[in-house]
Amino acid sequence: MTAAGSIAAALHASFPRQALAQDGEPIRIGLIVTYSGPYADYGRQMDNGIALWLEQNGGTVAGRPVEIVRRDTAGAAPDLATRFARELVTRDRVSFIIGLDFSPNAMAIAPVLTQARIPCLILNASASDIPARSDYIARISFTVAQVSAPMGTWAGREGIRRVITVVADYSSGVDAENAFRDAFAAEGGEVVSSLRVPMSNPDFSAYVQRIRDEAPEAVFFFFPSGDLPNNFLRTAHERGLPQAGIRLLATGEAMDDSYMQAAGEAGLGLITTHHYSTAHDSDLNRTFIEGYRANHGDYPPNYMAMTAYDGMAVLHAALERTGGETGGEAVIEALRGLRIESPRGPIEIDARTRDIVQTVYVRRTERVDGKLACIEFDSFERVANPHA
Numbered sequence: 001m002t003a004a005g006s007i008a009a010a011l012h013a014s015f016p017r018q019a020l021a022q023d024g025e026p027i028r029i030g031l032i033v034t035y036s037g038p039y040a041d042y043g044r045q046m047d048n049g050i051a052l053w054l055e056q057n058g059g060t061v062a063g064r065p066v067e068i069v070r071r072d073t074a075g076a077a078p079d080l081a082t083r084f085a086r087e088l089v090t091r092d093r094v095s096f097i098i099g100l101d102f103s104p105n106a107m108a109i110a111p112v113l114t115q116a117r118i119p120c121l122i123l124n125a126s127a128s129d130i131p132a133r134s135d136y137i138a139r140i141s142f143t144v145a146q147v148s149a150p151m152g153t154w155a156g157r158e159g160i161r162r163v164i165t166v167v168a169d170y171s172s173g174v175d176a177e178n179a180f181r182d183a184f185a186a187e188g189g190e191v192v193s194s195l196r197v198p199m200s201n202p203d204f205s206a207y208v209q210r211i212r213d214e215a216p217e218a219v220f221f222f223f224p225s226g227d228l229p230n231n232f233l234r235t236a237h238e239r240g241l242p243q244a245g246i247r248l249l250a251t252g253e254a255m256d257d258s259y260m261q262a263a264g265e266a267g268l269g270l271i272t273t274h275h276y277s278t279a280h281d282s283d284l285n286r287t288f289i290e291g292y293r294a295n296h297g298d299y300p301p302n303y304m305a306m307t308a309y310d311g312m313a314v315l316h317a318a319l320e321r322t323g324g325e326t327g328g329e330a331v332i333e334a335l336r337g338l339r340i341e342s343p344r345g346p347i348e349i350d351a352r353t354r355d356i357v358q359t360v361y362v363r364r365t366e367r368v369d370g371k372l373a374c375i376e377f378d379s380f381e382r383v384a385n386p387h388a
Contacts, residue, residue, distance in 0.1 A: 026067040027326065029315075030088035032081055032109070033099035033123075035072035039226060041258050042101040042304055043072065046123060049301065049308030052291050061312060062319035069094055073101075078108035085109040089116040095326040096121065098311050101304070103127035103171055110134035117328035119335070121314060123307045127171045128387035131354045136328055138335045138354040140314050140347065141307045142275045143385040144172045145179035147251045148222065150360045150380040151273040152180040155218060155249060156187020163189060163249075164211050166221040168228065169196040176222035176251060179386055192216055202228070204235040211246065212239055218247035221254065225302075229254035233266040242269070252276070252374070255365055257302040260372050263365075267372050270365040275358050276303040276344040277374040285343040303344075310342045314349070353388040 031050075035043035047070075054066060069092045071084035081100070088094045089112065097113065098121045100106040106125035110133035113120050122130060122139040131137045155163065165180060167173035173196065181191045193214060195207050211219050219241065223229045229250065236248060252274020260267060278289055278300060288309060292301040314335070319326070321334035337351035348357040362378035 024064060026065040027061055027096070027315075027319075028067045028069060028092060028094040030069050030071065030085070030092060030094040030097040031099045032071045032073060032084050032088075032097060032105065033101050034075055035070070037074040039075050039101065041302075042124065042225075043070075045258065045302050045305040046099060046101075046308035048292065048296060049305035049310075050312055052288070052295065052305075053309045053312035055295075056287070056291055057312070057316070061316045062324055064324070066312075073105055076102040076104045078104045081105035082108045082112060085112040089118055094118070096315065096331075098308075098315075099123050100125045103130060106130045106137070107133055110137065113137060119328050119331045121311050123311050124304055126175075128175055128385055131388075136332055138332065138349050139356050140310055140349065141303075142356060142358070143387070144175040144222065144251065145387045146356070146358075146383055146385045147273050147275060147360050148176040148179040148220075149183040149386045150362070150383060151220060151249055151251065151271075152183030152185075152189070153187055153380070154271075154273065154362050154378065155220070156184050156189045160217045160247070161189050162192050162216045163218045163220055164193045164195065164214060164216045165191055166195045166197065166207055166211070166219060166232070168199050168223045170199055172224065173222055175387065180220050182386070199224075199228075202231075204232050205239070208232075208235045208239045208241065211236075212241060212244060215244065216246060218249050220249045222251050223253060225253045225256035226259060227262075229256075230259060230263045230266070233263050233270070237266040247271070252303065252363070255363070255372070255374050257300045260365070260374075263372065267365045268367065272363050272365070272374060273360055274303065274363065274374070275360055276306050277361065277363055277376060278302075279363075279368070279373045279375055280344060280361070281376075282343065282345065284341055288343040306343050310340070310344075310347070313340055313342070314338065348382075350384060350388070353385070355385050355388050357382055357384045359383065 033043040101124040103125040113134045113136040318334040322330045339348045360383045361376040363374035
C-alpha cells in the first residue's frame with residue numbers, strides 16, 4: 001500500500017472515533033517542533049504558550065479537553081517531519097497538526113496534510129509560499145517578507161539611500177533580502193551590495209570589514225533567532241560600524257526575547273521591524289506577560305510563545321464557528337477571514353491565502369529597568385505577506 005493509501009485507510013478507520021469525540025473526548029493535536037539541539041528553546045516557548053492559554057481558559061478548547069502529542073525534529077529535518085506527520089495522522093489520529101518552527105519542515109509535510117485532510121496551523125515557519133503548498137495550511141505567525149518590507153519602506157522614508165543587505169543563505173534569508181530591496185527601491189533607495197552568509201558557524205569578520213570599506217548609510221541584516229544575530233552585532237561593534245555612522249537595521253529575530261539580553265551594549269539603538277514585542281502596550285499583552293512570568297519567573301516569553309498562545313485561541317474561535325466539527329474542510333473554511341485580538345494586537349487570517357494579516361511595528365532597542373527592550377515607536381497596519 002502507498003503512503004497516501006495508508007493515510008486514507010487510517011482516516012477511514014478513524015471515523016467512529018471522531019463521532020465519539022463529539023461527546024467530550026479530548027481533541028488530539030499533533031505538535032511538531034524542536035525540543036533538542038541548538039534550537040530547543042523554540043519547543044519550550046511553544047509548550048509554555050499553549051499551556052498558559054489553556055490555564056487561563058479552563059483547560060479546554062471549545063469546551064473540550066486537549067491532548068497534545070509532541071514530536072521533536074531537533075531543527076530543520078524535512079524527512080523526519082514528514083515521518084512524524086504520517087505517524088500523527090495514522091497512528092495517533094490527531095485532528096490537527098500545529099507548530100512547524102522551520103520552513104523546510106512545514107513544506108515537507110504539506111502533501112501529508114492534503115492527503116489526510118488534516119488542518120495545520122503554522123506557529124513559526126515563515127517562508128512565503130508555505131500556505132500555498134496545501135489547502136489545509138493556515139499561518140498565524142508571520143512571514144519574513146512581511147516584516148522585512150516595512151523596514152525597507154521605513155528606511156526610505158527616513159531619507160536613507162544606500163544600504164548593504166546581509167542575510168543567512170537559505171529560503172527565509174532570500175525572502176528578507178528581496179522584500180527589503182523592493183520596498184526600499186519603491187522609496188527611492190538602492191541596495192548597493194547583497195551579501196549571503198552560511199547558516200553554520202559563520203565568521204562575520206570579513207563581511208563586516210567589507211561593509212565598513214563600502215561605507216553605506218545603513219546595513220540591513222537577517223538571521224534566524226538564536227546566537228547568529230548577536231554574533232553579527234558584536235562583530236559590527238568591534239569593527240566600528242556604528243562609530244562610522246553606519247546604521248544597523250534588522251528584523252525582530254535579531255532581538256528575540258530569549259536571546260536579546262546577551263547582545264548587551266551592542267544591541268542598544270538597533271532598529272527592528274516585527275509583529276511582537278513583550279513591551280507592547282495592551283491589556284491582553286499584560287495578561288499574557290504576567291501569566292507567563294508567574295509560571296516561569298525570569299525566563300521571558302518570546303514571539304513563539306505568544307504565537308502558540310494565539311494558536312489555542314484561533315483553534316477555539318474556529319471550532320466555535322464550526323459548532324465543534326473538526327473535519328478538515330469545515331475547520332479551514334472557519335479559519336478563512338477569522339479575526340481575533342492577540343497580545344500583539346489585532347490579527348486576521350486572510351480569506352484567500354490563509355496567511356496572517358497583522359500590524360508590523362518599528363522598534364528601537366533601549367534599556368528599561370536595567371534590561372534591553374524593544375520599544376515600539378512606529379507601525380504599519382494590516383500588513384499582508386507581500387509575496388503571497
